[in-house]
Amino acid sequence: MLTKGMGxxxxxxxxxxxxxxxxxxxxxxxxxxxxxxxVLATSWNFVGGFxxxxxxxxxxxxxxxxxxxxxxxxxxxxxxxxxxxxxxLGVAVLAVPIGIASLRVRGASFVIVSIAMVLIxxxxxxxxxxxxxxxxxxxxxxxxxxxxxxxxxHERFFYLHAALLAVALLVWWAIDRSRFGTGLKAxxxxxxxxxxxxxxxxxxxxxxxxxxxxxxALGGGMYALWFGxxxxxxxxxxxVGSYMVLMSLLGxxxxxxxxxxxxxxxxYAVEFFKNQYGDTQFHLVAMGLLLGVVVLFMPDGIIPAVSxxxxxxxxxxxxxxxxxxxxxxxxRRTASGPGASTAADPATDDESTDRLSEGVQx
Amino acid sequence: MTxxxxxxxxxxxxxCLSKSFGGVTAVDGASVQFHHGKVNALIGPNGxxxxxxxxCVTGMIKPDSGRATYLGDDITxxxxxxxxxxxIGRSFQLCRVFPRxxxxxxxxxxxxxxxxxxxxxxARSTAEVDRARELLSRVGIDHLENSEARDISYGQQKxxxxxxxxxxxxxxxxxxxxxxxxxxALIDRIATLVRDLNAEGKTFLIVEHNMDLVMSLSDxxxxxxxxxxxxxxxxxxxxxxxxxxxxxxxx
Numbered sequence: 001m002l003t004k005g006m007g008x009x010x011x012x013x014x015x016x017x018x019x020x021x022x023x024x025x026x027x028x029x030x031x032x033x034x035x036x037x038x039v040l041a042t043s044w045n046f047v048g049g050f051x052x053x054x055x056x057x058x059x060x061x062x063x064x065x066x067x068x069x070x071x072x073x074x075x076x077x078x079x080x081x082x083x084x085x086x087x088x089l090g091v092a093v094l095a096v097p098i099g100i101a102s103l104r105v106r107g108a109s110f111v112i113v114s115i116a117m118v119l120i121x122x123x124x125x126x127x128x129x130x131x132x133x134x135x136x137x138x139x140x141x142x143x144x145x146x147x148x149x150x151x152x153x154h155e156r157f158f159y160l161h162a163a164l165l166a167v168a169l170l171v172w173w174a175i176d177r178s179r180f181g182t183g184l185k186a187x188x189x190x191x192x193x194x195x196x197x198x199x200x201x202x203x204x205x206x207x208x209x210x211x212x213x214x215x216x217a218l219g220g221g222m223y224a225l226w227f228g229x230x231x232x233x234x235x236x237x238x239x240v241g242s243y244m245v246l247m248s249l250l251g252x253x254x255x256x257x258x259x260x261x262x263x264x265x266x267x268y269a270v271e272f273f274k275n276q277y278g279d280t281q282f283h284l285v286a287m288g289l290l291l292g293v294v295v296l297f298m299p300d301g302i303i304p305a306v307s308x309x310x311x312x313x314x315x316x317x318x319x320x321x322x323x324x325x326x327x328x329x330x331x332r333r334t335a336s337g338p339g340a341s342t343a344a345d346p347a348t349d350d351e352s353t354d355r356l357s358e359g360v361q362x
Numbered sequence: 363m364t365x366x367x368x369x370x371x372x373x374x375x376x377x378c379l380s381k382s383f384g385g386v387t388a389v390d391g392a393s394v395q396f397h398h399g400k401v402n403a404l405i406g407p408n409g410x411x412x413x414x415x416x417x418c419v420t421g422m423i424k425p426d427s428g429r430a431t432y433l434g435d436d437i438t439x440x441x442x443x444x445x446x447x448x449x450i451g452r453s454f455q456l457c458r459v460f461p462r463x464x465x466x467x468x469x470x471x472x473x474x475x476x477x478x479x480x481x482x483x484x485a486r487s488t489a490e491v492d493r494a495r496e497l498l499s500r501v502g503i504d505h506l507e508n509s510e511a512r513d514i515s516y517g518q519q520k521x522x523x524x525x526x527x528x529x530x531x532x533x534x535x536x537x538x539x540x541x542x543x544x545x546x547a548l549i550d551r552i553a554t555l556v557r558d559l560n561a562e563g564k565t566f567l568i569v570e571h572n573m574d575l576v577m578s579l580s581d582x583x584x585x586x587x588x589x590x591x592x593x594x595x596x597x598x599x600x601x602x603x604x605x606x607x608x609x610x611x612x613x
Contacts, residue, residue, distance in 0.1 A: 178485060179473060179480065181485065190458055192442070193459075196454075200443045332499065332500075
């Protein structure tokens with residue numbers, strides 16, 4: 001517990017110190033891109049990590065959030081941050097019917113529905129030129145006035161993304177330890193079994209889906225305000241959705257910080273390959289290879305793989321030997337006496353010692 | 363309305379329940395009554411529709427026609443979580459637990475939440491964890507509470523599934539082959555548990571092929587063949603019924 005807290009403090013310090021350590025504005029802008037990916041991947045993980053429904057089309061919600069924010073700022077002139085939050089809420093409302101329709105199917109069918117959603121939105125936003133700017137793109141007014149120069153913008157947006165990421169992580173953490181989260185994880189493991197135990201699975205899935213769409217849309221909106229230009233082909237791209245999945249899988253979808261870690265690695269790699277081999281599309285090949293390696297060798301992601309490695313050096317888990325009905329009754333009789341849980345019974349010696357060691361750990 | 367002539371209370375009952383898959387009629391107009399507060403057994407040859415009957419009654423699949431009632435209330439075609447909340451818990455033929463969750467987390471899934479605030483609160487509340495520990499110690503796997511469910515043995519997973527069902531505190535517990543794939547010592551333990559829980563007022567409905575277990579444990583036996591009931595009664599009567607011997611033992 002203490003080491004976890006220390007780890008988080010170090011991580012937070014590293015994130016906060018990054019802008020002052022970054023050697024030039026380009027590296028700082030890479031940092032902003034990575035934080036934006038981290039927000040999107042963490043938001044994706046509300047559905048992917050908790051319920052196990054793998055959506056390849058989460059670019060739908062980041063794209064809608066981005067366009068929603070931009071169009072609100074352009075047409076109503078309201079405060080851009082208010083526009084971003086309204087955009088997020090709007091997408092959350094839209095996610096209710098989308099979720100009701102798409103969460104009825106599982107596995108591959110769900111993946112295909114999610115991809116279909118992005119492709120539909122791509123066509124709509126490309127064709128509906130008078131509102132979205134179509135393929136010519138949409139220029140988004142800057143939230144800060146002209147006196148704030150580029151590097152200063154990058155720095156501000158780096159911290160804003162970090163704050164949004166912190167909120168998303170906090171909500172994910174709270175759900176993870178809640179009863180709601182326990183139900184969601186049960187859905188991930190065995191949906192029918194969870195329902196037979198009384199978990200209203202559909203409502204749970206839908207709620208997680210809407211929360212995920214909300215945070216993804218906020219991430220999209222914030223990106224729009226930073227980047228200042230939207231083009232449907234990049235906003236509603238299968239690639240963006242795949243990145244969210246790849247990052248989360250790489251880091252570990254069952255871990256709080258898994259998507260963040262994945263975003264740092266994949267985000268850095270994408271920018272590196274784009275920079276070095278920009279003309280060759282090599283970054284796509286590299287991403288494909290990385291995804292293959294993850295699925296084959298670390299299906300649970302980096303964080304679980306590393307923590308399992310560490311666990312090997314810890315005292316081994318309890319014995320799995322079974323006891324008979326008589327032994328069990330005997331155990332329970334002795335256990336009900338004061339301090340008797342550690343009393344060694346010859347027949348169940350190994351189990352008693354396990355209890356003892358567990359008692360110490362507690 | 364739920365009393366028979368002999369004064370036995372009827373818990374779970376079905377009327378003309380049918381379910382077919384393509385050309386196969388798995389459950390064919392089954393009208394069955396189970397006694398509330400007793401240990402009921404449902405036996406029959408493989409493919410006689412016992413598990414499909416189970417799944418229809420617990421809402422896992424929707425029956426094509428017919429009615430299922432529980433203590434007089436219609437539960438036909440209701441979603442399985444609603445049936446669970448009505449007081450019917452079940453285990454699965456091929457034991458199902460949540461593999462990548464710890465034994466304790468497996469237990470806490472069954473906790474009911476009625477308010478948003480309760481739902482958003484941490485899952486590991488003292489009262490619920492204590493209750494889960496009590497049940498785990500009752501089935502004899504409390505020392506495994508921090509192990510992941512996929513790491514424990516099959517027998518222990520069966521016990522965990524049973525403890526998880528008990529955590530939801532159902533009145534009626536439906537067990538699909540509780541003795542399947544476990545060693546004799548463990549069968550003995552499961553039988554003891556069923557007897558104890560029944561003495562505390564739980565109703566059981568058990569699908570099982572282990573005849574010794576069925577005959578020693580149950581108060582009321584229903585025999586299925588080709589998707590419908592062919593015989594019912596106390597073990598002594600059922601055991602000697604010629605239809606049962608023919609269908610089940612092929613004599």
